[in-house]
Amino acid sequence: MSKKQLRQDLRQLRGQITSAQRLRWSNAISHNLKQGFPELQNCCVGGYWPHAGEYDPLPLMQWLSTHGATLALPKVLTSSEPLEFVAWWLGAPMRNDAYGIPVPDKSPIVAVDAVLIPMLGFDAGGFRLGYGSGYFDRTLVSLTPRPLTIGIAFEVLRVPTVFPQSHDIAMDYIVTEQAIFYRQQGKLVTLSPEECANMTR
Numbered sequence: 001m002s003k004k005q006l007r008q009d010l011r012q013l014r015g016q017i018t019s020a021q022r023l024r025w026s027n028a029i030s031h032n033l034k035q036g037f038p039e040l041q042n043c044c045v046g047g048y049w050p051h052a053g054e055y056d057p058l059p060l061m062q063w064l065s066t067h068g069a070t071l072a073l074p075k076v077l078t079s080s081e082p083l084e085f086v087a088w089w090l091g092a093p094m095r096n097d098a099y100g101i102p103v104p105d106k107s108p109i110v111a112v113d114a115v116l117i118p119m120l121g122f123d124a125g126g127f128r129l130g131y132g133s134g135y136f137d138r139t140l141v142s143l144t145p146r147p148l149t150i151g152i153a154f155e156v157l158r159v160p161t162v163f164p165q166s167h168d169i170a171m172d173y174i175v176t177e178q179a180i181f182y183r184q185q186g187k188l189v190t191l192s193p194e195e196c197a198n199m200t201r
């Protein structure tokens with residue numbers, strides 16, 4: 001199985017999730033994020049505008065902003081550059097990027113403390129499969145200090161391996177509708193939201 005084939009299969013699998021199911025799973029993911037990462041309320045959080053059946057983080061982001069967080073969305077410059085995180089708030093003027101994903105228009109670049117990272121698939125080592133452009137890998141190596149990375153996916157997108165390469169950066173945490181996972185010595189350890197909230201970060 002090639003990485004390309006795996007992407008196609010997972011895209012198809014995710015496309016079969018009904019909107020009712022996605023809404024139930026998304027509510028559970030938002031709950032895990034709220035309970036497991038209370039410090040996001042005091043952070044600048046990089047989220048994303050949902051695309052092609054991904055978990056929709058916008059309701060959570062709005063909740064975080066009413067609890068003190070500042071928010072950012074990723075902006076594609078060119079396909080060989082890192083993403084920029086730019087300020088976003090409800091009602092910010094937007095335009096569509098080259099993929100048709102809305103991005104804030106003329107918002108300033110901001111430093112993100114934590115990023116919610118959409119995953120097309122993920123594996124037992126905490127590695128993520130994206131759409132194959134390497135945007136998030138390039139972005140994470142470019143940021144110092146590196147923000148907290150929280151990869152997000154539905155459990156059905158878990159695979160034995162995403163065939164990670166040397167440039168692939170494993171997520172610090174992975175959140176699904178079932179649980180929160182922390183990466184320790186290359187393996188995923190399951191945490192309850194309470195255990196996760198009590199971790200020192």
Ligand SMILES: Nc1nc2c(c(=O)[nH]1)N(C=O)[C@@H](CNc1ccc(C(=O)N[C@@H](CCC(=O)O)C(=O)O)cc1)CN2
Pocket residue numbers: 048049050051052054074075076083099101118130131133134135136
């Ligand atoms: N919601 C969301 N926003 C994001 C990302 C993401 O993964 N999800 N990105 C994370 O990198 C960046 C955008 N990267 C993207 C890369 C590929 C495709 C995509 O749909 N590709 C099509 C092929 C389109 C084409 O060739 O023009 C595909 O995979 O079928 C979308 C976004 C920044 N914003």
Ligand SMILES: Nc1ncnc2c1ncn2[C@@H]1O[C@H](COP(=O)(O)OP(=O)(O)OP(=O)(O)O)[C@@H](O)[C@H]1O
Pocket residue numbers: 128129130131132133134135136137138141167168
């Ligand atoms: N740190 C990096 N510096 C330069 N190029 C990189 C870097 N990371 C990844 N790339 C390039 O991006 C390409 C795609 O990477 P990969 O297959 O890991 O994508 P992905 O993580 O699934 O996608 P994405 O992050 O866009 O959602 C790689 O072939 C590689 O050439």
